[in-house]
Amino acid sequence: MIRAFSLALDAPLPTANGTIDHRSGFLFERDGGVGEATPLPGWTESREDCGAALREADAADDWDAALAACEGSPAARHAVSLARLDAESRARGITLAARLADDPAGSVPVNATVGDAGVEATVEAVENALDAGFETVKVKVGARSLADDLERMRAASDATDATLRADANGAWSREQAREAFDALAGLGVEYVEQPLAADDLTGHRGLGDGVGVALDEATTNHALDDVLAVADCVVLKPMALGGVDRARDAALAAREAGVEPVVTTTIDAAVARTAAVHLAAGVPEISACGLATADLLAEDVADDPAPVESGRIRVPDAPGHGVEVSVDA
Ligand SMILES: O=C(O)CCC(=O)c1ccccc1C(=O)O
Ligand SMILES: [Mg+2]
Structure with missing residues (x-):
């Protein structure tokens, strides 16, 4: 499942590359694990490309295929790989750090x-x-x-x-x-x-x-x-x-x-x-x-x-x- 979010910054953060004033992304859930993709153009793929990769991952039959759908889209891959690690750690009753x-x-x-x-x-x-x-x-x-x-x-x-x-x-x-x-x-x-x-x-x-x-x-x-x-x-x-x-x-x-x-x-x-x-x-x-x-x-x-x-x-x-x-x- 995919859920979109958009969060305002408390105060805009001015940097040499422009001001960041909000962060938009997606939560990706599968098998009880939750991951997050919060793309930042210049650093990752665009929000549109991220959403498209996540929709493909969401429709995939298994984790490997879901991850493969995110190759070339780092924020999307972050979400899917994290959801998988979270699901595995929860199933084993261990922290992500221990995983x-x-x-x-x-x-x-x-x-x-x-x-x-x-x-x-x-x-x-x-x-x-x-x-x-x-x-x-x-x-x-x-x-x-x-x-x-x-x-x-x-x-x-x-x-x-x-x-x-x-x-x-x-x-x-x-x-x-x-x-x-x-x-x-x-x-x-x-x-x-x-x-x-x-x-x-x-x-x-x-x-x-x-x-x-x-x-x-x-x-x-x-x-x-x-x-x-x-x-x-x-x-x-x-x-x-x-x-x-x-x-x-x-x-x-x-x-x-x-x-x-x-x-x-x-x-x-x-x-x-x-x-x-x-x-x-x-x-x-x-x-x-x-x-x-x-x-x-x-x-x-x-x-x-x-x-x-x-x-x-x-x-x-x-x-x-x-x-x-x-x-x-
Ligand atoms: O490293 C930190 O202290 C906070 C994160 C940070 O500075 C940052 C946040 C968003 C985008 C780019 C950067 C950066 O390190 O350049
Ligand atoms: Mg930096």
């Missing part, structure tokens, strides 16, 4: 996400995050001039003890990125996510010297091994990678290559967000993940079984992903 990994952690550290804003509003948001117990804060940059962004980062660094990250969403030129990395190294910034365009993989080589290079968008248009060859850190979005199973495999490959995996959402609804928490729990000693996105939504498809508490999210211990979708979703 994905041998000895999953009970909780995962998460970063706060601060959108593009002026200097004062940025500092206030970073301070609020620290007050709420976050130790790591990711600030969106690249939507205004580099000088303005560096001023925001400097002010945030002066005002707080937070571990800071920046996410440029591919907005900078090589020259701007060089200047930014030199300035941010002095502030102790942990890493910059996707400083250069996703196409410019080689431009990232040698950029990080003190500040890490984290690649995100690059994972959608390059082979993982090529990304791992230039990155210090790789951002894994299960919705963009085609499922938590594929994201789990990518996380293991990253570790093998000496690259730190970080799991994040594409601002997904409760089902996909919680599934990503189960996935992250299976990666030993994972660094703070971009999973604190529930509060960005004004509404959701279910009560949140995995709220952020002092900068961490506890993995629900009910069988499967542990999200009980409300009937009127």
Whole structure:
């Protein structure tokens, strides 16, 4: 069964690639398992293509055929593969985390996400995050001039003890990125996510010297091994990678290559967000993940079984992903 949903954001999230103000997607149910597809054009197939793939999957005779119908549609494949893993885990009475990994952690550290804003509003948001117990804060940059962004980062660094990250969403030129990395190294910034365009993989080589290079968008248009060859850190979005199973495999490959995996959402609804928490729990000693996105939504498809508490999210211990979708979703 397929159910469509559309959720408003609590406040629009401005990024270097435009503003996200709502998230629309589908819940996919089969054999007692529930999955979610929340496509984000630029990262996944369109909503139309996602819906079409899910309808084909819904009509398929078995799970393998349902998954085959979603090849090339990562958000749709995310929904179907998750529904299958959820159904299997529920049937066995184990958590999704235990289905994905041998000895999953009970909780995962998460970063706060601060959108593009002026200097004062940025500092206030970073301070609020620290007050709420976050130790790591990711600030969106690249939507205004580099000088303005560096001023925001400097002010945030002066005002707080937070571990800071920046996410440029591919907005900078090589020259701007060089200047930014030199300035941010002095502030102790942990890493910059996707400083250069996703196409410019080689431009990232040698950029990080003190500040890490984290690649995100690059994972959608390059082979993982090529990304791992230039990155210090790789951002894994299960919705963009085609499922938590594929994201789990990518996380293991990253570790093998000496690259730190970080799991994040594409601002997904409760089902996909919680599934990503189960996935992250299976990666030993994972660094703070971009999973604190529930509060960005004004509404959701279910009560949140995995709220952020002092900068961490506890993995629900009910069988499967542990999200009980409300009937009127
Ligand atoms: O990583 C986070 O902190 C939250 C997720 C996030 O930033 C994001 C959300 C939707 C689309 C793209 C991105 C991104 O990381 O670029
Ligand atoms: Mg990013």
